Amino acid sequence: MLNRRLLRIKVMQALYAYQQAVAADLLLAQDRIAAAFEPDLTAAAAPDRRLLEGQRKLGEAQLRDWHRTGEMPDSGSDDKEVAAAVSDAIAYYQKMVQRENSFYGGQLMHGAESIHDQYLHLLNMPQALLELITEDNEREARRFTGPRFEVEGTARLFSNAAFQKVRENEQLVQTTIKHKLQWDNAEELDALREAWQKEMKPDETVQAYLDGKNTGLEETDYETDMELLRHLYKSFVFKGEALPRWLESNDLNWEENRPIVRNLVLKTLKMLPFAADEKQELMNLSANWQDDRDFAETLYKQTLDDDAKSEKLIADSVQNWDVERVALLDKIILKMALCEMQLFRGIPVKVTINEYIEISKLYSTPKSKQFVNGVLDKLAQDLAASGDIRKSGRGLLDNQ
Incomplete structure (x- = not known):
């Protein structure tokens, strides 16, 4: 999530x-x-x-x-x-x-809400795969020469109960239509076709599944079907070559979004056991999206509103260093942290500082971690002493 x-x-x-x-x-x-x-x-x-x-x-x-x-x-x-x-x-x-x-x-x-659309879009992959295989089989069946696809060799995919369970989910069907989340992009379908022909179909686990027989025990078969579906996602959607390459080229933020989307997809599959019906509710973007949305919007707006004030605080704290020479990304990180420490009373100061140190390690310069840590630690103490940082709630009364 x-x-x-x-x-x-x-x-x-x-x-x-x-x-x-x-x-x-x-x-x-x-x-x-x-x-x-x-x-x-x-x-x-x-x-x-x-x-x-x-x-x-x-x-x-x-x-x-x-x-x-x-x-x-x-x-x-x-x-x-x-x-x-x-x-x-x-x-x-x-x-x-x-x-x-x-x-x-x-x-x-x-950008944040598109993560949810991406997750639901990827849940439509099994249906897109079946349609693609059907199209390829029909095209090959009309040919009199050249290699032919073995229709029987893929028959078990078309009876896969896990595929069907996902496909028939009412929430997925309705949201797919409303937000246009079908797999109808030609380049994306080409990536899926390449993934199927070069990666999925030759895969030993997939071949073992296609060659296997139904046991006659519906629930046992369903677990086998679901395990195959999980394998396709883990090995060829979130790893592999063709589909990850397409996803990354189509979404500049895919690398940072991927763990969230992966988590949503795999947890959703866990929520669809044999007994689940078509009304099963799917995973949400977060436990309370409205609260998270308000947090992000407020942080963005207030950081901009407090820009001049934060600029002065940073300049006063950076001795013997022209604030104009501070890397732009470091300044943004510092200004966001200052805003968060002063505005969000339920977030401990240490949590805020640690979060922005980690972000600086991921996105800014090699020395940013120490710089951000030093500036925020000093400013947090100064703002707490002046009363500009006031925390309320259990465990927050000491501003730590």
């Missing part, structure tokens, strides 16, 4: 993408000033290029000052054209920043 660490990672990625986007927006705002003072080559009188160049440089300098200090620039002159160009650039930049904030916040939740 989805855990809070993965949610923190999703928030970190959204904030990083946001920071990259607004940095590009600032350059675009600067380009607007440059465009305002481009020489008009169609004018009757020759443009004063030196004047235009001076106006451009002044306007760009005022934009940078505004971005650094947050204060509206004083032109220091009566040049209304420069003032208008800077005002237009600032308005453009602010509009774009609002758009980026909303966009990447939405992408954050979409």
Whole structure:
């Protein structure tokens, strides 16, 4: 199931993408000033290029000052054209920043919720596999020359009761239709066909199953069928070559999402014993998705709202080191941790610090672990002493 660490990672990625986007927006705002003072080559009188160049440089300098200090620039002159160009650039930049904030916040939740769709999509793999084998067998049956598929050799798959149990689950059927989670992408089906022909079918366990006979004891047969289905997922969907390659190419976050999706799929199969009917409820993304969703959304929004405050705290704590030289990802990690320590009263400070140390080890520089640990430890003590960190609840009264 989805855990809070993965949610923190999703928030970190959204904030990083946001920071990259607004940095590009600032350059675009600067380009607007440059465009305002481009020489008009169609004018009757020759443009004063030196004047235009001076106006451009002044306007760009005022934009940078505004971005650094947050204060509206004083032109220091009566040049209304420069003032208008800077005002237009600032308005453009602010509009774009609002758009980026909303966009990447939405992408954050979409990225988390897409894990659930991916899990349900993969539950449709057995049905897709049977349809693919049927299509291949029918195509080969129409040929008079060349190799032929042995229809009888795959017959046991079509009577696999575990396949049928998954296929007939009402929740899966309804959600598949609603969210369009069928296997209908040509490239994905090609990957499944390659996996079947080159990996699954030659596999010893699969061959032993296909060559086996039903025992006549339905429940015993069902366990054998389910074990085969688990083997297909473990060995060829979450491992193997063709399908993992497709999944990774189709989802940039597949490597970090894979353990969650794998866990959801395999736990779902455990929840479908012989006695389960078609109304069996499937696994949820988390034990309480609404709480987890609120946590992620709040962490994202509040980290952005507290950006200037957190920037100052970090700058004051990093002695003899220009805060601008701190790696962007480290700054984001520190700002998220500061927000979490102050805002979420039910999360112990030590838990927060340890979580962000682990994230820094996975995603930032080799020395980030020590840097993040040192800064957060100092800031946690300072904020607790000033009363900015207040924890409530059993085991949290000492802020540890």
